[in-house]
Amino acid sequence: MLPAEGGRLFGTDGIRGRANVELTADLALAVGRAAGEMIPAGQVMVGRDTRRSGEMLSSALQAGFHSVGVDTVDVGVLPAGGIAFLTGDTRSSMGVVVSASHNPSADNGIKLLDRDGSKLSDEEEDRIEQRIRRGAPWKTALDEGIGTRFNMAEAEERYLGHLRESMPYTLRGISLVLDCANGAAHRVAPELFRRLKAEVDVFAAEPDGTNINDGCGATHPRFLADHANGRLGFAFDGDADRLIAVDEDGATANGDVVMAVIARHMKEAGRLKNNLVVSTVMANLGFRRAMERLEIDVIETQVGDRYVLEAMRRHKAVLGGEQSGHVILADRATTGDGLLTAVRLLEVMASSGKELRELRAETITEYPQVLRNVRVADKHRLADAELLWAAVRDAERRLNRDGRILVRASGTESLVRVMVEAASRAEAADIADELVEISRGELGLPAEG
Secondary structure (H helix, E strand, O other): OOOOEOEOOOEEOEEEEEEOOOEOHHHHHHHHHHHHHOOOOOEEEEEEOOOOOHHHHHHHHHHHHHHOOOEEEEEEEOOHHHHHHHHHHOOOOEEEEEOOOOOOOOEEEEEEEOOOOOEOOHHHHHHHHHHHHHOOOOOOOOHHHOOOEEEOOOHHHHHHHHHHHOOOOOOOOOEEEEEOOOOOOOOHHHHHHHHOOOEEEEEOOOOOOOOOOOOOOOOOHHHHHHHHOOOEEEEEOOOOOEEEEEOOOOOEEOHHHHHHHHHHHHHHOOOOHHHEEEEEOOOOHHHHHHHHHOOOEEEEEOOOHHHHHHHHHHHOOOEEEOOOOEEEEOOOOOOOOHHHHHHHHHHHHHHHOOOHHHHHHHHOOOOOEEEEEEEOOOHHHHHHOHHHHHHHHHHHHHHOOOOEEEEEEOOOOOEEEEEEEOOOHHHHHHHHHHHHHHHHHHHOOOOOO
């Protein structure tokens, strides 16, 4: 189902929607056809996460590519970082990740990658959407020109080799707890860290098609903290492009903490190119203050790892990411890869001889941050919500320099996100609750059902 004219099919992280409602097999077929018409030659790398709808959508998408004469290589269930790596490593013309990342199992999504394994630009996605809207007649391949599917049985092994080669240390003596979100990392992550000689305890690694992200994974770090028992923990999301860590005290280490620790290490090692990192408007005020103390420049973008990567390329940065756990290590990858981020964090720990709790204490002090996700009738009216913006300005005056407020529409869901940072959690919560009520009043309550 296409959005009405004026709406955009692609959000900040590809196409996203409820499987068989907004994201249907017919739409997946059309995406394959439209994207396939724009590939001059070559194959397309296709992989997915563990959702029940993934095979249906992947098959329809590949049928679209085949119908216009493009071959596909199906890697099955594999983390998004693995699909991106294999796209570039095999010199494929395009890569596709069928996943809704951290969303519930009923949702699914389609992310398109260029030949390097990076997400397509807005302009490239717009061209594909315009072709879908035009519809038939489509290019029609005949006889031996019809595309076909090839399976890559060695996909996991090649990806594991890539990750293993990026780690110069073994992890003997380190005990890890993994939360695989019942998603794409459920086989690869445990195998990776066992090969690195760590002691590994694994949770949420038994996908059944409907339990992905269900009370586990990167969006539910409390689950991992409850099972870590003093050990270092790593939580991935459904397609494993995010990493949220839990330190030895059971405290969550989000993308801001992970980036700060890695940035400091890279600067001390003389590997932080141009002395800068790229983050988004969601980055904690404590992250900005930490970078100031380290005399590291920060470039800020809108939310979305695609925009982080664009800024990294523009400013020739090698490190960037988001508080949500997307971290891009441009010297080793073209997109966010939660497993690779975990390996890099362990490299910092191994080279310094320090636990994560020590590294974070030395590097960053986070401001209390309260985030509210507000379901509203029409998130597109946010820009004209005068009462809400007046309340935001008033609250900002009260906070002065000791806090920060960010209100934005979600790029993937019918939500308005309200984020408040303040000197105390209580103050941040009071302001956030006030803004939530005003948001609901101005933007309307969502329809029931």
